[in-house]
Amino acid sequence: MTTTEEAPVRRRYPWPIEFYRSAVGKKWVMALTGVALLGYIVAHMIGNLKLYFGAEEINHYGEALRDLGGNLAPRTHILWALRIGLLGAALLHVHAAYSLTYTNWKARGGRYRERDYIAVTYASNTMRLTGTVVLLFVFFHLADLTWGAAPAAPEEFFRGDVYSNLVASFERLPVAIFYVIANLALAVHIFHGTWSLFQSLGYSHPRFNIWRKRLAAGLTAAVVLINLSFPIAVQTGILKI
């Protein structure tokens, strides 16, 4: 055997692919797509507050989203670009989560008879469950209020009439309950996610870490208060057609 023989060099893929193949890389992707999805959640939530200004306002808001870019881009093209970006982020987020979950289940060598966790929180421990609930809800929510596909959507669905569609949908008690459950799951999910993403992105500092917790708590509180107000407002008759 010669000692000069070189070990075969493994083909190196372009670095984003190399990076994503690793678990640390997947966590980076989870965090970055998490930022994108969080941004969407916040924008969507703030936009929806227009419901309280009346049907005119929210319907114009919906129209404005389709008109994003004004005369600079063909109608709905910028909205579609955003939607495709969001869809890509969601797909990557779910794929990375699925793949990491599989890795971690394999890595776990049996359960302890007794295990007294100190740092693990309800939120950090249920990310897979809350994430799945949110994902299922997103499908329903799209069918209900975007595509207007029965039976998810109410009978009287009319494309473009955001206000009436929403009120008609939330007047159905099971839908309102599902919405509340899904948003509570979302709140728990982003409570751990918001704190955790800074760690995954390598952004941590003793002086800054307390603000990561505060930001997570603030976002969670905002999602719970604002998002849950919509079905409650419809059910109590504050928002009506």
Add this chain to the structure above:
Amino acid sequence: MDLTLRVWRQHGPNQPGAFEEYAAPDIRSHVSFLEMLDIVNDRLSLEDREPIAFEHDCREGICGMCGVMINGQPHGPQQGTATCQLHMRKFRDGDVITIEPWRATGFPVLRDLVVDRSALDRIIEAGGYITVDTGSAPDANLVPVPQEAAEASMDAAACIGCGACVAACPNSAAQLFTAAKLAHLNLLPQGQPERFMRTEAMVDTMESFFGSCTNHAECEEACPKQISIDFIALLNRDYIKAKWRNGRLAGQR
């Protein structure tokens, strides 16, 4: 005090194991946890029964061998110490104490409470070193080390490689161990030439044995040296740079 131990007994690797109960009467509260096990083992030997196998060496919290899961907590209920530094005064008369080996696919059980932690050695072999010119001793202080870097590096270097972070992690990730070993060298001037080769090699080796970090922070609580998960953030930062830079270097050949 009189105690009851519930101990995992397993004859060898890949063999089925089970919990067995042992009465441990008349234990003085000032003996250490390992001395308590010694006493129990002496009694078992006198009765011609197989003593409980557990790992130990320095018994002063620096060798990292004695880690076991005690009542569901790595290294037991006392924070910031290894099993050997735990004393029986932390328990009460009549307590039932459950003692389990670390459980992770990367740490196969060898016997009873002893696990094979050589996966951690594989991670060190992959890059946990620096290359220096040997020969006559260099002049002192030839390489200036910033005070902040020295302090942070020493905090990371406190890691004794006991594996409690892996044992504590719901994903059996070895992130805190690897992050500590990386930060120990990556923060110092002497560690710079191999910084990114080291980071990629050690993280990739780690991932071939262990799970992935989901930021529960349970490892930080379990660590007998209380190493901060902030070092894991440094690992994440260095790893993305390493993939980028090492890829570029490979392209220059």
